[in-house]
Amino acid sequence: MPEAAVSNTGSGTPSEQAELSQRFHETRALTRNLIAPLSEADAVLQSMEDASPAKWHLAHTNWFFETFLLRDHVSGYRLFDEDWPFLFNSYYEAEGERIARFSRGMLSRPAVDRILAWRAHVDEGMTALLDNPDLAPLIRLGIAHEQQHQELLLTDIKHALFQNPLGPAMFEAAAAKCAVPVHLEWHEHPGGIAMIGHDPAAGGPAAGGDFAFDNEGPRHRVLLEPFALANRLVTNREWDEFIEDGGYRKAALWLSDGWAWVQAEGVTAPLYWRGADHFTHAGWQPREPDAPVTHISYYEADAFATWAGARLPTEFEWEVATQGSDPAGGNQLDSAEAPLPGGGRELFGDCWQFTRSAYLPYPRFQPAAGAVGEYNGKFMSGQFVLKGASCATARGHSRATYRNFFYPHQRWQFTGLRLAKDIE
Secondary structure, eight states, X not given: OOOOOOOOOOOOXXXXXXXXXXXXXXXXXXXXXXXXXXXXXXXXXXXSTTOOOHHHHHHHHHHHHIIIIIIHHSTTOOOSOTTHHHHHOOSOGGGOOOOOGGGGGGOOOSOHHHHHHHHHHHHHHHTTTTXXXXXXHHHHHHHHHHHHHHHHHHHHHHHHHHTSTTOOOSSOOOOOOOOOOOOOOEEEEOOEEEEESOOTTSOSTTTTOSOOOGGGOSOEEEEEOOEEEESSOOBHHHHHHHHHTXXXXXXXXXOHHHHHHHXXXXXXXXXXXXXXXXXXXXEEEEOOTTSBOOSOOHHHHHHHHHHTTOBOOOHHHHHHHTTTOOTTOSSOBXXXXXXXXXXXXXXXSSSEEEEEEEOOOOTTOOOOSSGGGXXXXXXXXXXXXXXXXXXXXXXXXXXXXXXXEEOTTOOSSOEEOOOEEEOO
């Protein structure tokens, strides 16, 4: 997922500081556990420019805490290695030159164990900062940033291992369980004026009141026409029907750019499909017909919606429809295990859901000052908003106002769709 950038409220009570410290240590531990099954060779693989090596994710998340917290807020702090900011900066222009993104896979050194030693060094240094309420917003941002990279680590290594003809597994296959078929139903909404975006006064993690990225605000009004949203995600079974009906061969279903992409790339199915199987973090596995379809592009999602006589929801419709839903619910990442969509009626989890909304700034949006303000505003061009979290999203990281964003051809993430339609 693209990285994003800024928190807006802090915390100060002892219980809030204790919660922050716990979340910091749990997040750091999960990253270590996710990389544990990988060999040194696995960890350096970079299968395409959109993806980064697992080792780079391990290091870049550590660079964030060392750079923006230890370096800037601990008097006399000395960098663990003076050369590593060049290697592990992502695209913060304010932080100077950095290695080209497509060259990250050339970093055979430093080795993983050396980066793990660096992480232990940073964790020790952070101990004195976790009780400082003035730094709580920046620490929360660092935690959220690392959670984003946990998902990217999982999806990037999946794409890398997929290139291996042997179909190697990162994790053992989970116990077999069949997705329960859910009858398609439509939940209607009358439309009208709705409030959209993060509300700093909402209060509490479930409401999203204690943290948000800058692109989730300012809170503002939108006018919605009456609409209906499907009660579940589109399934593999339905996608098979789309393929059998010639969905990838009918130009009338596709946006012009999408049809050009299908022809140029020879696309005939979602990424990772092969016959009745699909590639997972547990290697090649039988595809469950009633599980949500995933690893599709915006072009594919839009074409399917047209074929189904429906459309994609707007991001505002999706956000309004989540009222009363638990953003930490559904099938999301709890531990180091193979993430896999399972299906059900939850609005959150399983797959990031494409909307038809372009990723643009909200009214009165202003990027944050300094380097941490670089991540969102400058990417508001040519991308589409996705909602809802995935099976590889760290639980507790998602919320209704969260705006994930990708280019329309990208599909290596756990991306799926939920249908919408207009009503009178």
